Amino acid sequence: MTIHQVLFIVIALAVLGSAIFVVTTGNLFRAALMMILTFFGVAGLFVLLDIGLFAVAQVLIYIGAISILVIFAVMLTRGMQGMVPRNSQAVAAAVVAGIIFFVLLLLFGPLRTTIDVARWPVISLFAGNTSPRDVGGIEWTPPGQPIPAMPETYIADFGRSLVDLNQYLLPFLLIAFLVDVVLAGAIFVARQRRPAEVIEDRQRQAEEAAEEAEAMRRAGLTPDVAALPEGAVASTAEQH
Amino acid sequence: MQNLLNGIPLWWYLVVSAALFCIGLYGALARKNAIALLMGVELMLNAANINLLAFWRYLAPASSGGLAFAAFVLVIAAAEAAVGLALIISVYRVTRSIDPEKLDQMKL
Numbered sequence: 001m002t003i004h005q006v007l008f009i010v011i012a013l014a015v016l017g018s019a020i021f022v023v024t025t026g027n028l029f030r031a032a033l034m035m036i037l038t039f040f041g042v043a044g045l046f047v048l049l050d051i052g053l054f055a056v057a058q059v060l061i062y063i064g065a066i067s068i069l070v071i072f073a074v075m076l077t078r079g080m081q082g083m084v085p086r087n088s089q090a091v092a093a094a095v096v097a098g099i100i101f102f103v104l105l106l107l108f109g110p111l112r113t114t115i116d117v118a119r120w121p122v123i124s125l126f127a128g129n130t131s132p133r134d135v136g137g138i139e140w141t142p143p144g145q146p147i148p149a150m151p152e153t154y155i156a157d158f159g160r161s162l163v164d165l166n167q168y169l170l171p172f173l174l175i176a177f178l179v180d181v182v183l184a185g186a187i188f189v190a191r192q193r194r195p196a197e198v199i200e201d202r203q204r205q206a207e208e209a210a211e212e213a214e215a216m217r218r219a220g221l222t223p224d225v226a227a228l229p230e231g232a233v234a235s236t237a238e239q240h
Numbered sequence: 241m242q243n244l245l246n247g248i249p250l251w252w253y254l255v256v257s258a259a260l261f262c263i264g265l266y267g268a269l270a271r272k273n274a275i276a277l278l279m280g281v282e283l284m285l286n287a288a289n290i291n292l293l294a295f296w297r298y299l300a301p302a303s304s305g306g307l308a309f310a311a312f313v314l315v316i317a318a319a320e321a322a323v324g325l326a327l328i329i330s331v332y333r334v335t336r337s338i339d340p341e342k343l344d345q346m347k348l
Contacts, residue, residue: 004246012256019260019283023267028275035279038260042286045253048246049297054289054310061314066282066321073275073325077332086270087341093269097262104258147245150301158311161304168308175315182319190326 008048015041026085028074036067053155245298253294261287274328274338278321285317 018037025031043058151157161167260283267280289310296306332338335345 002247004248008248008252012252015256016259016263019263022279022283023263023271023276028273031276031279035282038283039286042260042290045256045290046293048248049253049293050245051293051297051307054293054307057311057314058289061318062282062286065318069321069325070275070279070282073328076329077275077338085272085276087272087339090270093266096269097266100265101258101262104261105255147298148301150297154301154304154307158304158307161308162311167304171308171312175312179315179319182323186322186326189323189330 004048008045011041011044011048015045024085029071032067032071032074035070036063039063039067050150053158250294250298253290257287257290257294260284260290272339272341274331274340274343275325277340278324278328281320281324282317285313285320289313 015038018034018041021034022031022038025034039058039062042062043055046052046055046058162172163169264280264283264285264287267283268277269280271277271280292306292310292313296303296310300306328338331343335343337343
């Protein structure tokens with residue numbers, strides 16, 4: 001076993017273990033912290049793939065932005081941390097997830113030594129048997145061939161492909177538009193609505209007072225109309 | 241052995257990614273808390289990213305398709321987290337609860 005294989009197994013176990021903790025624990029804050037560990041592990045897998053760019057992006061975006069957002073949301077929704085973690089369909093969900101996992105394993109073909117790319121239905125459309133084939137402008141490595149080295153300039157190529165009209169310019173622009181809309185939308189949805197909340201609170205108080213008055217009337221007492229806030233009497237009258 | 245990078249066969253990545261995806265799926269289906277539900281979705285998006293980058297590195301490193309789509313997934317994940325958490329906080333402010341089963345105000 002090479003050092004890389006040992007590293008991979010350690011990281012994979014950390015990723016899966018912390019992910020299982022994330023979906024099972026009742027304490028949301030701990031779940032968020034363990035999710036950070038999962039993201040770190042995934043960044044480690046990217047390092048093992050020799051894609052340092054995405055390891056850094058993973059740490060910056062997933063840990064620096066998304067995890068912090070999640071922790072903020074956990075803290076802003078007070079009292080929701082100790083909830084029962086599972087809903088009524090937890091068993092069905094576990095069964096579905098297990099079935100899908102085994103279907104995915106079957107898709108990998110018999111898990112003997114390595115995945116036989118020719119058995120993968122979609123990939124086998126692209127991967128030839130002997131030589132690299134050019135399908136849709138992409139060179140696919142067929143099974144049995146050594147993995148070609150990544151070009152030294154892969155980051156520059158990646159950047160250029162994002163602004164290349166023949167490659168990913170349109171999705172890139174759409175994504176930029178999406179992020180723009182999402183930022184504005186998130187601010188709009190999450191902003192404070194003070195006046196409406198104040199009105200709502202007044203209404204709730206009035207309803208409570210009206211209920212109290214109703215209870216007193218049932219008990220044979222005369223409600224003290226003068227002590228009620230405005231609107232309470234009207235809503236009591238509406239009910240009858 | 242074929243298709244090895246640093247001594248790691250491609251299917252190792254695929255198995256880890258499939259397991260992570262299914263764990264995230266269970267989290268998204270079975271959690272009683274909307275924030276935990278979003279965490280499950282994030283795990284699933286991470287699993288998709290592992291798959292994209294592993295396939296790209298092993299099968300087509302000469303193109304930049306895998307990198308581009310992994311970057312798009314990353315951006316989508318960030319956008320989803322921002323809007324989702326804003327919605328959750330907004331819903332919490334109105335109903336004092338973020339249990340997805342109780343959020344049925346829009347049911348007919």
